[in-house]
Amino acid sequence: MFAKVKSLGLLGIEGYSVDVEADVSQGLPAFDVVGMAGMAVRESRDRVRATIKNCGFTYPVSRITVNLAPADIKKEGSLYDLPLFLSLLKASGQLKADTEDSAFIGELSLTGDIRPVHGVLPMILAARREGIRRVFIPLQNAAEGAVVDGIDVYAAEHITLLLAHLTGNALLTPLEKTEFTPSTEDGIADFADVMGQAVPRRALEIAAAGSHNVLMVGPPGSGKSMLAKRLPSILPNMTREEALVTSAVHSIAGTLTAGKGLLTARPFRSPHHTVSAPGLTGGGAVPRPGEVSLAHNGVLFLDELPEFSRMAMESLRQPLEDEQVTISRASGSLSYPCSFMLVAAMNPCPCGYFGHPTRPCTCSPAASSRYLARVSGPLLDRFDLHVEVPPVEYEQLASHTKAECSADIRARVNAARAVQQERYRQTGIGVNAQLSPSLLKRYCALSDEASALMKTAFDKLDLSARAYDRILKVARTIADLDNSETLQPRHVAEAIQYRTLDRKYWQER
Numbered sequence: 001m002f003a004k005v006k007s008l009g010l011l012g013i014e015g016y017s018v019d020v021e022a023d024v025s026q027g028l029p030a031f032d033v034v035g036m037a038g039m040a041v042r043e044s045r046d047r048v049r050a051t052i053k054n055c056g057f058t059y060p061v062s063r064i065t066v067n068l069a070p071a072d073i074k075k076e077g078s079l080y081d082l083p084l085f086l087s088l089l090k091a092s093g094q095l096k097a098d099t100e101d102s103a104f105i106g107e108l109s110l111t112g113d114i115r116p117v118h119g120v121l122p123m124i125l126a127a128r129r130e131g132i133r134r135v136f137i138p139l140q141n142a143a144e145g146a147v148v149d150g151i152d153v154y155a156a157e158h159i160t161l162l163l164a165h166l167t168g169n170a171l172l173t174p175l176e177k178t179e180f181t182p183s184t185e186d187g188i189a190d191f192a193d194v195m196g197q198a199v200p201r202r203a204l205e206i207a208a209a210g211s212h213n214v215l216m217v218g219p220p221g222s223g224k225s226m227l228a229k230r231l232p233s234i235l236p237n238m239t240r241e242e243a244l245v246t247s248a249v250h251s252i253a254g255t256l257t258a259g260k261g262l263l264t265a266r267p268f269r270s271p272h273h274t275v276s277a278p279g280l281t282g283g284g285a286v287p288r289p290g291e292v293s294l295a296h297n298g299v300l301f302l303d304e305l306p307e308f309s310r311m312a313m314e315s316l317r318q319p320l321e322d323e324q325v326t327i328s329r330a331s332g333s334l335s336y337p338c339s340f341m342l343v344a345a346m347n348p349c350p351c352g353y354f355g356h357p358t359r360p361c362t363c364s365p366a367a368s369s370r371y372l373a374r375v376s377g378p379l380l381d382r383f384d385l386h387v388e389v390p391p392v393e394y395e396q397l398a399s400h401t402k403a404e405c406s407a408d409i410r411a412r413v414n415a416a417r418a419v420q421q422e423r424y425r426q427t428g429i430g431v432n433a434q435l436s437p438s439l440l441k442r443y444c445a446l447s448d449e450a451s452a453l454m455k456t457a458f459d460k461l462d463l464s465a466r467a468y469d470r471i472l473k474v475a476r477t478i479a480d481l482d483n484s485e486t487l488q489p490r491h492v493a494e495a496i497q498y499r500t501l502d503r504k505y506w507q508e509r
């Protein structure tokens with residue numbers, strides 16, 4: 001006998017529907033799984049065989065062939081246990097239920113528990129797109145199931161509950177949909193704790209407002225890590241669309257916190273400097289999103305930048321430009337989105353005190369050059385804002401006046417983001433950092449005076465064409481924070497000021 005049960009699969013961040021077809025016929029006992037099934041899927045076979053026996057059914061001692069269609073896409077993961085189980089029961093005549101408009105995903109234990117799997121959220125989104133009416137998922141993934149509206153999602157923790165529903169004996173109720181309310185990380189680490197440091201504070205505000213990349217350079221203990229850790233408290237609210245995509249990436253990677261199906265705050269990822277290139281950009285035998293994708297619509301923070309391996313640093317160049325990572329395999333290619341804001345911190349030399357107003361630097365020029373050279377020119381060029389974080393003075397530290405708090409800064413950042421969203425509504429981009437060359441011409445036109453300023457800077461600072469574009473984008477954000485429609489010379493001048501550091505440290509030695 002033959003039976004077909006629907007399931008779902010993932011290619012990158014895109015889901016698609018999979019037909020699990022089982023044929024049970026006479027012949028020598030065998031159990032074959034075909035249709036580009038990966039190792040994990042082939043293991044399903046053994047699990048399902050045991051589960052069928054342990055749940056009181058009879059395992060058909062016949063020739064069993066299971067096909068996962070479409071057969072040209074490689075299927076990975078343990079999520080096909082459940083549809084495989086159901087299709088075998090149906091094909092052997094042990095289950096009579098209408099599963100026509102339903103899709104099933106879940107791993108099975110040998111005793112019939114339905115275990116959680118990765119990627120539930122993007123798969124349900126795909127099911128809705130393909131017109132599937134009901135999706136059955138593991139109970140532990142219920143939070144993700146509650147995110148998508150317009151489709152009935154049922155969660156069950158044991159196969160008996162699911163079978164009772166399918167046979168109409170005891171119905172499950174569909175999950176209630178959760179509302180989306182953006183949240184912010186209030187009160188954890190606040191900018192009010194950072195004394196002095198007016199310029200780095202301002203630079204981070206601009207960066208958050210336009211999603212620009214920032215590099216902070218300064219001596220030990222000046223507050224670079226401290227400033228970066230406070231960045232989440234001033235990031236603009238996430239929209240529901242952004243939250244859905246970012247949560248989908250986290251769903252695939254299995255990094256959603258239990259009970260939370262939808263991220264409500266922008267991600268802030270700070271991988272350790274021992275991270276590998278695939279760890280950063282994604283990959284692996286079973287492809288998994290990397291840190292750049294987990295930081296989608298949020299921040300990727302690299303502390304102690306020169307300590308990262310050259311391979312890891314260079315692997316960021318393409319994702320930074322393309323906003324997506326494509327992983328190619330013999331079995332096909334897939335891509336993950338990665339539109340993120342790169343924030344990095346570093347010392348200016350191995351001892352950390354080059355350029356310090358009072359402490360002498362003890363490094364040899366060769367050692368300093370080697371240290372700085374670890375950060376390549378092309379990567380340096382991709383930072384829109386280069387900021388020096390000077391040592392804090394005693395008077396500032398001992399002062400009792402509180403610095404401005406994160407909530408006030410965030411209000412300005414949110415206002416500037418609203419201006420950008422309004423301006424770019426028809427263009428397919430959301431923030432100034434994403435401006436393409438043609439849009440740049442349209443939205444960042446310079447007056448004669450501002451243009452003269454740019455020319456001087458271009459010649460004096462030996463800027464690249466990319467640096468020129470990036471200065472314009474930053475100037476656009478500064479103008480947006482200033483609520484100014486046109487780019488004034490003062491906006492351009494401030495933006496240029498954030499591109500002078502590479503000259504001080506990298507070129508003049």
Ligand SMILES: Nc1ncnc2c1ncn2[C@@H]1O[C@H](COP(=O)(O)OP(=O)(O)OP(=O)(O)O)[C@@H](O)[C@H]1O
Nearest residue numbers: 193194195197219220221222223224225226227392
């Ligand atoms: N501007 C500041 N205001 C208040 N406290 C500060 C400031 N800067 C530094 N500190 C204090 O010094 C500590 C160390 O700062 P932080 O770790 O940010 O330095 P860093 O610049 O990252 O140094 P390193 O280069 O060694 O990594 C902070 O935890 C904080 O207690």
Ligand SMILES: [Mg+2]
Nearest residue numbers: 224225303345
């Ligand atoms: Mg630090």
